[in-house]
Amino acid sequence: xxxxxxxxxxxxxxxxxxxxxxxxxxxxxxxxxxxxxxxxxxxxxxxxxxxxxxxxxxxxxxxxxxxxxxxxxxxxxxxxxxxxxxxxxxxxxxxxxxxxxxxxxxxxxxxxxxxxxxxxxxxxxxxxxxxxxxxxxxxxxxxxxxxxxxxxxxxxxxxxxxxxxxxxxxxxxxxxxxxxxxxxxxxxxxxxxxxxxxxxxxxxxxxxxxxxxxxxxxxxxxxxxxxxxxxxxxxxxxxxxxxxxxxxxxxxxxxxxxxxxxxxxxxxxxxxxxxxxxxxxxxxxxxxxxxxxxxxxxxxxxxxxxxxxxxxxxxxxxxxxxxxxxxxxxxxxxxxxxxxxxxxxxx
Numbered sequence: 001x002x003x004x005x006x007x008x009x010x011x012x013x014x015x016x017x018x019x020x021x022x023x024x025x026x027x028x029x030x031x032x033x034x035x036x037x038x039x040x041x042x043x044x045x046x047x048x049x050x051x052x053x054x055x056x057x058x059x060x061x062x063x064x065x066x067x068x069x070x071x072x073x074x075x076x077x078x079x080x081x082x083x084x085x086x087x088x089x090x091x092x093x094x095x096x097x098x099x100x101x102x103x104x105x106x107x108x109x110x111x112x113x114x115x116x117x118x119x120x121x122x123x124x125x126x127x128x129x130x131x132x133x134x135x136x137x138x139x140x141x142x143x144x145x146x147x148x149x150x151x152x153x154x155x156x157x158x159x160x161x162x163x164x165x166x167x168x169x170x171x172x173x174x175x176x177x178x179x180x181x182x183x184x185x186x187x188x189x190x191x192x193x194x195x196x197x198x199x200x201x202x203x204x205x206x207x208x209x210x211x212x213x214x215x216x217x218x219x220x221x222x223x224x225x226x227x228x229x230x231x232x233x234x235x236x237x238x239x240x241x242x243x244x245x246x247x248x249x250x251x252x253x254x255x256x257x258x259x260x261x262x263x264x265x266x267x268x269x270x271x272x273x274x275x276x277x278x279x280x281x282x283x284x285x286x287x288x289x290x291x292x293x294x295x296x297x298x299x300x301x302x303x304x305x306x307x308x309x310x311x312x313x314x315x316x317x318x319x320x321x322x323x324x325x326x327x328x329x330x331x332x333x334x335x336x337x338x339x340x341x342x343x344x345x346x347x
Contacts, residue, residue: 133177133230135187135274138194140170142271153258153266154347157204164205171198171227178230186274189248193272196239196257199227203236204260204344213260214342222259251313251320254306255284262341263294263304286324295338297325302336 144167148160160167174195179188200213207216217224222236236259244253258267265288272280288304289295295303307317314320318329329335 133180135183136173136177136191136194138170138190138271138273140166140173141194141198142273144170145267145269145271149267149269150347151269153268154345155201155204155260155267156347157201157208157344160201161205161208164202167198167202167205171195171202174198175228175230178232184274185248186277189244189250189253190272190274190277192239192244193253193256195227195229196236196244197267199236199239200258200260210344212342212344245310245313250281251310251315252281252285254310254313255288256281258345260345262343262345263338264345265294265304265306266345289321289324290326297321297327297329300336301329301333302338305337305340307335308337 144160144163148156148163150156174191179191183191203216203221204210204213210216213221222240225233225235225238227234227236227239240253240257244257255265256272258264265284268280268284270276270280289297297303301321303317303321307314307321311317317335318331318333321335322328
């Protein structure tokens with residue numbers, strides 16, 4: 001009975017050992033337990049002893065020298081994210097001039113689309129966008145006219161000469177703010193009329209004293225290009241005949257611009273502005289046509305030479321004059337033209 005129990009225990013130990021080592025299947029172990037005579041007791045004990053010894057050796061050698069273990073592998077240790085004990089290493093920044101702690105700043109932002117280079121890329125401020133030209137108020141010009149031009153339109157050039165620097169400042173303002181396409185019609189007209197009149201007075205002051213504008217530039221002062229406005233340089237004729245007349249097509253322009261002559265429609269002692277443009281041009285035309293110093297309208301009709309020089313702008317001259325004349329001109333009336341006085345329009 002004791003021998004049978006010993007064989008049974010040995011068979012069970014052997015089956016357990018072989019199963020853990022990938023040995024015989026459960027069917028084989030069952031067969032061995034059913035036939036204890038087929039299993040030798042001594043080999044089973046040897047295997048058991050070797051297995052126990054091998055476990056001891058594996059444990060001892062794993063603690064002492066893991067490299068001695070060849071056939072048996074211990075389970076791989078679980079790998080955890082290491083916690084750094086010091087700051088991670090940082091790649092060195094691009095070479096640049098050393099900066100002291102007091103002046104140390106953040107590294108410049110580099111555009112990723114910019115090709116890499118050995119020099120650091122430093123962002124610079126973009127060029128400022130030029131300011132949009134402003135519509136001048138014409139306040140300076142208005143003050144000068146009120147101070148140096150009387151209600152009759154005669155100019156005190158001697159006093160104006162002392163204020164020439166202020167006139168220069170106004171012309172500079174016009175030069176820096178030339179009209180653009182988004183200006184209104186009235187803003188543009190006021191600008192060009194004031195520019196013409198201010199430039200005419202400036203020409204007289206530059207050559208002061210002078211008896212007549214016709215004494216300047218060989219009798220052709222209106223052809224000289226010297227008026228800088230925006231990116232272009234103009235003559236008086238450019239302003240009147242290339243801009244004002246063809247662009248705005250208003251015959252009353254002829255009573256707004258002044259050529260510094262005694263027979264020229266008098267310059268008003270106020271500046272043209274977008275707000276007063278329409279009314280002021282109407283009043284200038286009416287006052288000029290009704291003024292006997294410039295036109296005679298009665299039993300005989302003799303009007304300014306301007307109506308002859310620029311007949312195309314006025315259309316039917318009798319109809320145009322009757323719009324503003326105090327006395328209506330009958331049909332069939334002959335309209336004559338008066339001589340033009342080129343003497344200076346001075347006080």
